[in-house]
Amino acid sequence: xxxxxxxxxxxxxxxxxxxxxxxxxxxxxxxxxxxxxxxxxxxxxxxxxxxxxxxxxxxxxxxxxxxxxxxxxxxxxxxxxxxxxxxxxxxxxxxxxxxxxxxxxxxxxxxxxxxxxxxxxxxxxxxxxxxxxxxxxxxxxxxxxxxxxxxxxxxxxxxxxxxxxxxxxxxxxxxxxxxxxxxxxxxxxxxxxxxxxxxxxxxxxxxxxxxxxxxxxxxxxxxxxxxxxxxxxxxxxxxxxxxxxxxxxxxxxxxxxxxxxxxxxxxxxxxxxxxxxxxxxxxxxxxxxxxxxxxxxxxxxxxxxxxxxxxxxxxxxxx
Numbered sequence: 001x002x003x004x005x006x007x008x009x010x011x012x013x014x015x016x017x018x019x020x021x022x023x024x025x026x027x028x029x030x031x032x033x034x035x036x037x038x039x040x041x042x043x044x045x046x047x048x049x050x051x052x053x054x055x056x057x058x059x060x061x062x063x064x065x066x067x068x069x070x071x072x073x074x075x076x077x078x079x080x081x082x083x084x085x086x087x088x089x090x091x092x093x094x095x096x097x098x099x100x101x102x103x104x105x106x107x108x109x110x111x112x113x114x115x116x117x118x119x120x121x122x123x124x125x126x127x128x129x130x131x132x133x134x135x136x137x138x139x140x141x142x143x144x145x146x147x148x149x150x151x152x153x154x155x156x157x158x159x160x161x162x163x164x165x166x167x168x169x170x171x172x173x174x175x176x177x178x179x180x181x182x183x184x185x186x187x188x189x190x191x192x193x194x195x196x197x198x199x200x201x202x203x204x205x206x207x208x209x210x211x212x213x214x215x216x217x218x219x220x221x222x223x224x225x226x227x228x229x230x231x232x233x234x235x236x237x238x239x240x241x242x243x244x245x246x247x248x249x250x251x252x253x254x255x256x257x258x259x260x261x262x263x264x265x266x267x268x269x270x271x272x273x274x275x276x277x278x279x280x281x282x283x284x285x286x287x288x289x290x291x292x293x294x295x296x297x298x299x300x301x302x303x304x305x306x307x308x309x310x311x312x313x314x315x316x317x318x319x
């Protein structure tokens with residue numbers, strides 16, 4: 001796949017995708033728009049913008065490429081670097097660079113970007129198109145009179161409003177089906193986002209378990225101690241599964257096989273003044289916890305960049 005294809009995949013589940021040493025693609029949510037002149041309604045969307053000032057490598061793009069192509073991280077970094085060099089050379093030569101489904105770049109004194117207006121990165125609106133709100137013409141029904149003494153019966157005129165509602169409902173049902181089918185595919189990209197990080201977390205967890213086992217005096221103690229811990233915590237954390245964070249953006253601190261250990265880690269983080277919470281169970285049946293959770297994407301990204309200085313393995317989960 002081309003680099004721009006990987007960027008597009010990430011933009012469906014991320015609000016910021018950085019191309020190291022070049023700039024960042026940002027998405028901005030826009031509400032549905034009604035054009036009173038053309039009587040059309042455009043669905044909501046996430047439009048694309050470009051910021052040449054954001055260019056520090058956050059490893060998101062390179063890690064995604066490494067996972068998808070099953071290559072090392074360093075090879076993925078080199079691949080992105082060559083892509084950036086080609087872009088810069090073409091722009092320096094005065095060429096207009098077009099990236100399929102993203103937009104076009106050109107350079108005068110500064111780099112300018114024109115986004116592809118037909119591309120919508122909002123998963124909820126996948127498959128939705130502009131809909132005409134013009135009233136439907138009434139159907140003319142003519143009945144022929146074949147015999148005397150029979151009154152001509154005229155059907156009740158159908159109001160413009162009811163006609164519109166009927167056809168609009170059919171249209172929205174069809175679009176809803178298309179949206180659901182497409183949404184299913186792109187929701188898989190959310191899980192793809194950090195599968196590599198989750199596997200790494202599981203490996204670290206196993207190493208911690210092995211290290212803890214060697215420190216115990218008796219080979220039988222791990223079973224006894226583990227059972228006690230699980231029993232005590234199951235009593236002290238009744239209803240903990242119901243206290244799952246419902247925010248959309250979560251800066252993940254770790255994942256644990258035993259739920260009691262997850263709650264223990266939450267207490268440790270809270271003592272360090274983090275607003276730590278329990279996020280839920282991932283596809284590997286690990287209990288995930290977050291340093292903090294956000295409903296605002298900008299705040300989540302800013303916090304992630306800050307926490308990565310302390311914990312490079314921290315990552316952003318989008319629900």
